[in-house]
Amino acid sequence: xxxxxxxxxxxxxxxxxxxxxxxxxxxxxxxxxxxxxxxxxxxxxxxxxxxxxxxxxxxxxxxxxxxxxxxxxxxxxxxxxxxxxxxxxxxxxxxxxxxxxxxxxxxxxxxxxxxxxxxxxxxxxxxxxxxxxxxxxxxxxxxxxxxxxxxxxxxxxxxxxxxxxxxxxxxxxxxxxxxxxxxxxxxxxxxxxxxxxxxxxxxxxxxxxxxxxxxxxxxxxxxxxxxxxxxxxxxxxxxxxxxxxxxxxxxxxxxxxxxxxxxxx
Amino acid sequence: xxxxxxxxxxxxxxxxxxxxxxxxxxxxxxxxxxxxxxxxxxxxxxxxxxxxxxxxxxxxxxxxxxxxxxxxxxxxxxxxxxxxxxxxxxxxxxxxxxxxxxxxxxxxxxxxxxxxxxxxxxxxxxxxxxxxxx
Numbered sequence: 001x002x003x004x005x006x007x008x009x010x011x012x013x014x015x016x017x018x019x020x021x022x023x024x025x026x027x028x029x030x031x032x033x034x035x036x037x038x039x040x041x042x043x044x045x046x047x048x049x050x051x052x053x054x055x056x057x058x059x060x061x062x063x064x065x066x067x068x069x070x071x072x073x074x075x076x077x078x079x080x081x082x083x084x085x086x087x088x089x090x091x092x093x094x095x096x097x098x099x100x101x102x103x104x105x106x107x108x109x110x111x112x113x114x115x116x117x118x119x120x121x122x123x124x125x126x127x128x129x130x131x132x133x134x135x136x137x138x139x140x141x142x143x144x145x146x147x148x149x150x151x152x153x154x155x156x157x158x159x160x161x162x163x164x165x166x167x168x169x170x171x172x173x174x175x176x177x178x179x180x181x182x183x184x185x186x187x188x189x190x191x192x193x194x195x196x197x198x199x200x201x202x203x204x205x206x207x208x209x210x211x212x213x214x215x216x217x218x219x220x221x222x223x224x225x226x227x228x229x230x231x232x233x234x235x236x237x238x239x240x241x242x243x244x245x246x247x248x249x250x251x252x253x254x255x256x257x258x259x260x261x262x263x264x265x
Numbered sequence: 266x267x268x269x270x271x272x273x274x275x276x277x278x279x280x281x282x283x284x285x286x287x288x289x290x291x292x293x294x295x296x297x298x299x300x301x302x303x304x305x306x307x308x309x310x311x312x313x314x315x316x317x318x319x320x321x322x323x324x325x326x327x328x329x330x331x332x333x334x335x336x337x338x339x340x341x342x343x344x345x346x347x348x349x350x351x352x353x354x355x356x357x358x359x360x361x362x363x364x365x366x367x368x369x370x371x372x373x374x375x376x377x378x379x380x381x382x383x384x385x386x387x388x389x390x391x392x393x394x395x396x397x398x399x
Binding site for chain 1: 276279280281282283284285286287291293318319321322323324325326327328329332367370371372373376
């Protein structure tokens with residue numbers, strides 16, 4: 001083979017290698033996944049149609065009873081919402097009087113799960129919701145992860161099992177300040193001093209440090225504690241309290257932009 | 266064999282994997298198809314590599330899952346064909362090597378077995394397109 005051809009192949013190989021490395025650095029996968037979300041939604045359409053058409057096959061009396069129950073529930077909820085609104089207004093006025101900023105500062109919405117990554121390690125999600133990067137995703141049983149990228153009513157979620165995510169946590173009522181990192185199929189809890197190790201089965205909650213995650217959300221349950229010789233921190237393993245593999249709906253918490261008067265010195 | 270049709274089937278497979286992974290046990294449809302195309306004819310390595318890269322990026326957000334092994338496959342097959350003569354042995358080995366990569370990426374063992382079986386079927390079907398009359 002002529003030397004020129006060998007050189008050309010080596011250059012081509014190097015170019016491919018550089019392109020692969022560049023692809024690894026950029027969030028291309030997230031954008032392709034977002035682009036595929038309309039197709040995934042289309043593929044779900046027959047299941048949705050079946051679910052909608054099931055109503056035709058159900059008993060009329062049963063449906064009427066369900067309708068009356070729903071109407072009653074709606075009336076009760078409307079009354080509760082009114083009460084909540086008046087309380088919220090009162091709360092805002094009190095906070096203004098006392099010059100306290102809203103410590104929660106998050107708006108909550110429901111989001112439908114459109115797809116999931118098939119591996120058992122990172123368990124990433126695709127949600128059908130209008131959101132922005134770093135919105136917090138929560139299930140009924142605990143923290144799920146953060147929105148990584150979002151576009152046109154779809155969002156891809158990086159879960160707490162992902163190694164790139166670290167969550168500041170604490171044990172309620174204790175001064176403990178630890179950090180949870182994803183390890184694929186389990187979680188690792190860093191910076192727990194040997195004399196402050198919680199018991200196995202204790203639930204760790206978000207501490208709110210860093211301002212990304214709202215405080216007080218359950219994150220993980222401790223499964224294994226090991227004291228390593230010569231180290232001041234224990235090796236602590238945990239599992240997520242949230243099980244999002246089967247949930248069809250999750251909640252999204254978006255941080256509200258602080259009001260203009262709270263930003264003023 | 267129509268390459269665009271095969272790539273379209275891979276896309277549908279990826280969408281199935283993303284959309285229904287929590288509903289029922291499934292193989293890695295696209296990897297089975299791509300690997301079968303590569304094993305049936307190693308000259309397909311270029312487009313199979315690009316498609317495997319896309320597969321890795323979509324399902325794993327990383328190109329270092331199956332792509333390195335898919336890139337190694339034609340090299341191993343060419344080298345071993347020259348050393349011990351063309352046979353199924355080295356192709357089987359390459360198939361196991363590539364499929365084990367998704368096992369280490371977190372796919373369940375039954376999914377990997379399904380992928381392996383599906384790959385064998387696709388390999389048999391695609392190889393018929395490359396059979397030359399005697």
